[in-house]
Amino acid sequence: MDASTSVETHHEPHEHDAAHEHHELGWWRKYIFSTDHKVIGIQYGLCGLVFLFFGFCLMMMMRWQLAYPGQAMPVIGKWLPYIFGADSMPDGKMTADFYNSLGAMHGTIMIFLGVVPLAFAAFGNFVVPLQIGAPDMTFPKVNAASFWAFAVGGVIMLVSFFVPGGAAKGGWTSYTPLAAFDDTGPGRNVVFNGQTLWLIGFIFLITSSLLGAVNFITTIIQLRAKGLTWMRLPFFVWAQFVTAFLLLLAFPPLEAAIIMQIMDRVAHTSFFLPAGLVVNGAPVSISGGGSPLLWQHLFWFLGHPEVYVLILPAFGIVAEILANNSRKPLWGYKSLVFSVLVIGFLSFIVWAHHMWLTGMGSAVSAFFQTTTLLISIPSVIILSAFFISLWGGSIRFTVPMLFATAFLPMFGIGGLTGIPLAFNSADLYLHDTYYIIAHFHYIVAPGTIFGLFAGVYYWFPKATGRKMNDFWGKVHFWPTLICMNVIFLPMFLQGMAGMHRRWYDGGQGWTVSNDHTIWGLTGFQWNHPISWAAWIMGLAQIPFIINFFWSIWRGEKVNDNPWEATTLEWTAPSPPPHGNFVHIPVAYRGPYEYSLPGSERDYTMQNEPVEPAERTRRKPPAEPVLV
Amino acid sequence: MEIPYTISTRPDTGLWNAKIGIWLFLASEVMLFGGLFSAYIFLRIDAAPGMWPHGLLNVPVGTMNTAILILSSVTVVLAWASLKMRRYRAYWWYMLATISCGVIFLTVKLAYEWPQKFEHFGAYIKPEALGKYEKYLGNERRVEKGLEPRIEITGHLHSQNSKEYEVALDPVNAEPDNPAMDRPHFFPLPVTDKIATIEKEDVLRATMFLPTHNTYFASYFTITGLHGMHVLGGVLVFIYMWLPVSKRLYQRNPEHLANRVEVSGLFWHFVDLVWIFVFPLFYLL
Numbered sequence: 078m079d080a081s082t083s084v085e086t087h088h089e090p091h092e093h094d095a096a097h098e099h100h101e102l103g104w105w106r107k108y109i110f111s112t113d114h115k116v117i118g119i120q121y122g123l124c125g126l127v128f129l130f131f132g133f134c135l136m137m138m139m140r141w142q143l144a145y146p147g148q149a150m151p152v153i154g155k156w157l158p159y160i161f162g163a164d165s166m167p168d169g170k171m172t173a174d175f176y177n178s179l180g181a182m183h184g185t186i187m188i189f190l191g192v193v194p195l196a197f198a199a200f201g202n203f204v205v206p207l208q209i210g211a212p213d214m215t216f217p218k219v220n221a222a223s224f225w226a227f228a229v230g231g232v233i234m235l236v237s238f239f240v241p242g243g244a245a246k247g248g249w250t251s252y253t254p255l256a257a258f259d260d261t262g263p264g265r266n267v268v269f270n271g272q273t274l275w276l277i278g279f280i281f282l283i284t285s286s287l288l289g290a291v292n293f294i295t296t297i298i299q300l301r302a303k304g305l306t307w308m309r310l311p312f313f314v315w316a317q318f319v320t321a322f323l324l325l326l327a328f329p330p331l332e333a334a335i336i337m338q339i340m341d342r343v344a345h346t347s348f349f350l351p352a353g354l355v356v357n358g359a360p361v362s363i364s365g366g367g368s369p370l371l372w373q374h375l376f377w378f379l380g381h382p383e384v385y386v387l388i389l390p391a392f393g394i395v396a397e398i399l400a401n402n403s404r405k406p407l408w409g410y411k412s413l414v415f416s417v418l419v420i421g422f423l424s425f426i427v428w429a430h431h432m433w434l435t436g437m438g439s440a441v442s443a444f445f446q447t448t449t450l451l452i453s454i455p456s457v458i459i460l461s462a463f464f465i466s467l468w469g470g471s472i473r474f475t476v477p478m479l480f481a482t483a484f485l486p487m488f489g490i491g492g493l494t495g496i497p498l499a500f501n502s503a504d505l506y507l508h509d510t511y512y513i514i515a516h517f518h519y520i521v522a523p524g525t526i527f528g529l530f531a532g533v534y535y536w537f538p539k540a541t542g543r544k545m546n547d548f549w550g551k552v553h554f555w556p557t558l559i560c561m562n563v564i565f566l567p568m569f570l571q572g573m574a575g576m577h578r579r580w581y582d583g584g585q586g587w588t589v590s591n592d593h594t595i596w597g598l599t600g601f602q603w604n605h606p607i608s609w610a611a612w613i614m615g616l617a618q619i620p621f622i623i624n625f626f627w628s629i630w631r632g633e634k635v636n637d638n639p640w641e642a643t644t645l646e647w648t649a650p651s652p653p654p655h656g657n658f659v660h661i662p663v664a665y666r667g668p669y670e671y672s673l674p675g676s677e678r679d680y681t682m683q684n685e686p687v688e689p690a691e692r693t694r695r696k697p698p699a700e701p702v703l704v
Numbered sequence: 705m706e707i708p709y710t711i712s713t714r715p716d717t718g719l720w721n722a723k724i725g726i727w728l729f730l731a732s733e734v735m736l737f738g739g740l741f742s743a744y745i746f747l748r749i750d751a752a753p754g755m756w757p758h759g760l761l762n763v764p765v766g767t768m769n770t771a772i773l774i775l776s777s778v779t780v781v782l783a784w785a786s787l788k789m790r791r792y793r794a795y796w797w798y799m800l801a802t803i804s805c806g807v808i809f810l811t812v813k814l815a816y817e818w819p820q821k822f823e824h825f826g827a828y829i830k831p832e833a834l835g836k837y838e839k840y841l842g843n844e845r846r847v848e849k850g851l852e853p854r855i856e857i858t859g860h861l862h863s864q865n866s867k868e869y870e871v872a873l874d875p876v877n878a879e880p881d882n883p884a885m886d887r888p889h890f891f892p893l894p895v896t897d898k899i900a901t902i903e904k905e906d907v908l909r910a911t912m913f914l915p916t917h918n919t920y921f922a923s924y925f926t927i928t929g930l931h932g933m934h935v936l937g938g939v940l941v942f943i944y945m946w947l948p949v950s951k952r953l954y955q956r957n958p959e960h961l962a963n964r965v966e967v968s969g970l971f972w973h974f975v976d977l978v979w980i981f982v983f984p985l986f987y988l989l
Contacts, residue, residue: 212705215721291728299709299721325732333739336926346915346922348743352752364909366755366919371746375739656705 112217118203125195132186135179142171143583144608173581177246184249196390201317207646210302210662215295223288230281237274245275253349253372257341283332290325304664311644311668316393319421327382334375377428385424391528395481401642402478403470406669409462416455423452433501442501449499476550480531491519512572515565523561538639542651543632549624560614567603574600726967730974747919754855759888766987776805777976780969787962799946806939821913825861833906842880869902934975941968
């Protein structure tokens, strides 16, 4: 039997030896068009990291314009016109349209091409089947299809930079009616223009996450190892399980909205366009009767659960690393699990808190204010449980642990500064200012991205059999932590002073009428330290990049369980072969059995059977039974 | 390496993998069409008086298509049951019936219903000119009776020049004061031979019944179009399962083919169910 047919029919009840099948696969099938969850996870991970860096580069360019508006960009300024077209950066000076493109694409790329692929698809794919003791995902081919749909979506998003008019400019939210008329008119192709390509790219990304979500949930339900009951699942698996449901159910309404916006742009319908619209001084020939609010509702119906898609996997990663490095069980495992489930549910009914300014009416606002405040309760439970988990532990400050512990206060700042935004009276003032930017970046940048870095350092030995260098990890961590705070803390001040988030001149014009200073600097002048911190943080990623690639081939070789962890993925060889486990694991205990009293080591793995002696140590003597 | 529970059930969940997968996929599809249907509700509630048309679709044809889809849902269950009883011949015929129903549905939709709409013309009259066309609109009587005003004249576009449209009127505009025209008809009434002349300067907007015509047709074409793509997808999958390639699977492992028919049948029922919502929303209400 040749290689291709053996893969096609491997689910058939054949008698051949399944274990050595993968040796027959060619290089392309093994590393590129693979159906192995680990390879797909790594593909997602590398793509996600590249997109994260690309999205960050877009932002570093914007930070120049914000700090030094209208000035030619030094060094790279004269090269950029050759890349993005002469219209975007004439003489190295950024145009307003190009600035808007960068802003819209920074958001889109960071969220949908960077964090989601990395947090959900990469870690989920690589770690979840290993943690539940499964040989692979339930639908390996669907899994590969998910990655390739993502790749096509990513390519379409990148291509959109190079069509006439450049990439989408309507913000990552693409509010109509503005977005419906962006990139239309003379010189713009009906399909190959920034905004339409953005919409089409999204359809592929949504398809990708749909396929991924179906696969994850089915895998977690069906392929748990023997003995791995629901309450023995590592918290990371729970977090991915809930995340998958969010993606499964929240994305399709956005897909519906995207289909309608494509119809508005290509077939000239009026789903989101009210009657009597005047564009560039001329009335447009449309039927009208549509509703701009409808887009916002459908967008934020995804948009809010999406926030939890970004943060829940990071919670999961941080939970694993905290338990492992504090050498004690995660505090309040059950409350963590129920909190994450409650967050999953509530995240579907808070979306309109992004829309306080639209005049939805006080009854609707009151409802969404209430649910928004309710959702802070499970979030606080999770964060508190994490803090309490550290209490009395013998903490090992490994590199993953540094990132995981830094996550806690950073996410805390992001979360607590969100509470004023939950009240519509406070939000009326803060809406669309830099305060909002600071708030949600504290959650996703030093929050989620620190969680992701922690995860990369933590599971790197499982994927490669080698450890990333500790020293360079710390060189990566400390400047990144400091720069993150120099970037985002002043934005709270700028926002409270009234700076609008979408100003192309960084607030220079506004400073003329508002020269009020904060700690000696005007709102506009604060852009200088922020921008310099952003560029220094860019440099601080170089140790990570070098460390990452160097360690793949030259890193210190380690055993299968270098962190002395307890969950099932550490029972597999590093890197795990096709099919993952040498012996199918059986789980006998919960996921975080660290420092078990009476045990020789300070960790007991999930696949270690419970000894009779241990059973008596763990349980109080039974009550005498009266016959 | 084998993935467990692709064909047999996992004891504690009682399910095989694809069955969970398809239900999750359908949950996602519910949200997709749910998004579109909520858009329909939003747009309909927001529509200005007279902007949301009634009775423009062909109800008997829609009813027939509904019956065809329901029939196909029955035949696909029979196909599955035949496989479970290991009667491949019967399976083959029931599958053929299912595929035919899908093809008939699509043909009716694409070759008859949609083109009919593309040939139908409607002109929205400017508010200030409504009085001028009172004989086609009958608004005095409608206001008296508390009915929604008419602001559109529909029919077949006979001819047009730079100044005016000549329209062969629909009965509703030919006899606007006839009480029988207050409600849509089950059997569509043919276009009359009464010709109305409408001056272009009185017209707010006039097009064929295309997605651009109003938000009603925009939703109609978008939702039935997406539904049609689902029907097409289902038909293609069924054709694959009906072709000899699947017979080979049947000979190797009949239960595997039965499972495949079961999950695609579930999808087919869902597509049918969506139509059960589409039909009243657009044809009847």
